[in-house]
Amino acid sequence: MKRLLYMLALGLSLITVIGYVVGKNWEEAALLAEVEMDQQQKIKYWKSQSKKGNPDAQYKLGIYYEKQRTDFLNAQKWYRVAASKGQHAGAQYKLAQLYMNGQGVENNLPAAMKWFRKSATKGDARAQYFLGIAYRDGWERGENFIEAYKWFLLSNRNAALVRAEDPRFDPTVALAEMDERMSRFDREQAQKRVDKWRKR
DSSP states (O other), X not given: OHHHHHHHHHHHHHHHHHHHHHHHHHHHXXXXXXXXXXXXXXXXXXXXXXXXXXXXXXXXXXXIIIXXXXXXXXXXXXXXHXXXXXXXXXXXXXXXXXXXXXXXXXXXXXXXXXXXXXXXHTTOHHHHHHHHHHHHHTSSSSOOHHHHHHHHHHHHTTXXXXXXXXXXXXXXXXXXXXXXXXXXXXXXXXXXXXXXXXXX
């Protein structure tokens, strides 16, 4: 009887392992298929998904128009749809960048700050980094080092994403520079604000 139960358990374990491997291979094959799609197929897919309201597809379409076509009008159109209707943090960040640089839209710092804030609140490290810059350099209402330090701390959680946007953007370097300008008390106040922000 023990031998029969042992064989049954072994058989079930084997079936489970095979099912996992097959399932895992199917998942990897699906990801590979998307990677192997040529650019035109991807664009066609993103357009069809964008029309159905998929914010990720809208964001990818915006990136395509901005980076590969240098068509800022279409880029901002798709970023705006994903940012407004889909509440996509990446699209909100990209839209803020377009407003800040006057690409596809008029240069408009208040609009850029609005979209940076929305994106940063959703956790986009790139937008958090730029809020840190804005508070450090006084883009709106004068310098606020404690608030700047807070946003640099938050963006530093995903510093690689920030640096991937542009190697000059580095929350770690920004924090080190701020350390020299701020008192320990002010840095502790910034950390308290970070802790409060994370609990919300």
